[in-house]
Amino acid sequence: MVTILGFSHMSWLIVFCATLHVAFPKEKGMNGTSVENFDCVVRSYTFKNPTMNCTWNAGKNVPPDTQYFMYLAYHNRARDNECPHYISNTLGRHIGCYFPDVIASPYRVNITVNGSSIESPIQSYVDDFRIYDKEQFRPPQNITVDYRSPLYYKVQWEPPPNSRKVGSECFEFQIKDERRNTAMTVQEKTYNFPKPAKYILRIRAVGHITCPISKKMNGEWSEPIEFGTDPDRFPTLPLVLVALGTIVIIVLLILICNRNHIWEKLTDPVPGPKVMWQHEKNEEKWVAPVPIAGESVTVVEEMTADSPKV
Ligand SMILES: *[C@@H]1O[C@H](CO)[C@@H](O)[C@H](O)[C@H]1NC(C)=O
Ligand SMILES: *[C@@H]1O[C@H](CO)[C@@H](O)[C@H](O)[C@H]1NC(C)=O
Ligand SMILES: *[C@@H]1O[C@H](CO)[C@@H](O)[C@H](O)[C@H]1NC(C)=O
Ligand SMILES: *[C@@H]1O[C@H](CO)[C@@H](O)[C@H](O)[C@H]1NC(C)=O
Ligand SMILES: *[C@@H]1O[C@H](CO)[C@@H](O)[C@H](O)[C@H]1NC(C)=O
DSSP, X not given: OHHHHHHHHHHHHHHHHHHHHHHSXXXXXXXXXXXXXXXXXXXXXSSSOOEEEEEEEOOTTOOTTOEEEEEEEOTTOOOOEEOSEEEEOTTSOEEEEEESOOOOOSSEEEEEEEEEOSSSOOOOEEEEEEGGGGBOOOOOEEEEEEOOSSSEEEEEEEOOOOTTOOOGGGEEEEEEETTTTXXXXXXXXXXXXXXXXXXXXXXXXXXXXXXXXXXXXXXXXXXXXXXXXXOOSSOHHHHHHHHHHHHHHHHHHHHHHHHHTHHHHHTOOOOOHHHHHHHHHHHHHHHSOOOSHHHHHHHHHHHHHHGGGO
């Protein structure tokens, strides 16, 4: 009895396992074997088709011998395009793909990344997107600064090339002022910055919301554009002139004073009774005719030597 029960249980188990096997065919692969963090970046150029770089990480549960393969399917085209240039890691496993030439139609493309391993099946990764939605804009082009206006600097630029070949009306531009740490968004391809001031700007393009164009805020910033000059905080030239003038006047005054012996008069000590006498003595000498300039100096020396005793 027990054996029969056991046997029927066993057969049920076998049937159950068989059904499981059908419901989850081996080809589907284990969880954790499909690629992760899959993403692509599209770039446009003026004279050639856009390029696309895709990258991914291997699944966490993959056997060491796992290899991945990527396929791109355009709308209404029977053929899958296998990746033309794989990017491999040091172990030779494909971890990315470079498409030197993609077509950015308004339709979505299908992406498949499948894989193979001798040890176990690998789950496929599927995705679909519009090529242009993955676009990263390059910096605005031909940025120029016009200094001619007395009131402002006129900065102009052109939008970057883009995969759908839309016009500049499909762009907005962010301008970052790196000196003042401010940012703004403008619709036009030009902006006037008031004079006089110094500016260091960077500009990037962002797709306009109404257009078939990437709206990601990941456009590349232009190289810094530096122009203008700061208004003089200190008017240095007038200051120098004033300083020079003052020095010249002081020197002249000293010369005049020396010549007329005004110094001695000005620096005469306040007369006390005893000083008065000294003073008179000095004056006697002083008044006496002095033939050589050297002697008058002696007098001055005498006086200054006397003064501290007072
Ligand atoms: C595999 O992942 C799916 C979706 O996350 C989940 O529903 C399923 O239970 C997982 N299977 C196993 C065997 O872990
Ligand atoms: C795309 O990958 C190729 C090949 O590795 C590389 O030369 C190129 O610079 C990459 N482009 C971008 C935009 O990452
Ligand atoms: C993408 O795959 C889906 C589902 O398999 C299919 O319906 C659709 O037509 C495919 N699109 C392209 C562009 O191949
Ligand atoms: C991956 O998919 C492509 C096209 O769908 C197919 O030709 C190829 O054999 C598949 N590779 C593996 C390893 O499953
Ligand atoms: C940028 O300037 C170059 C040289 O003046 C010119 O050939 C090119 O057409 C300009 N590009 C744009 C987008 O205006």
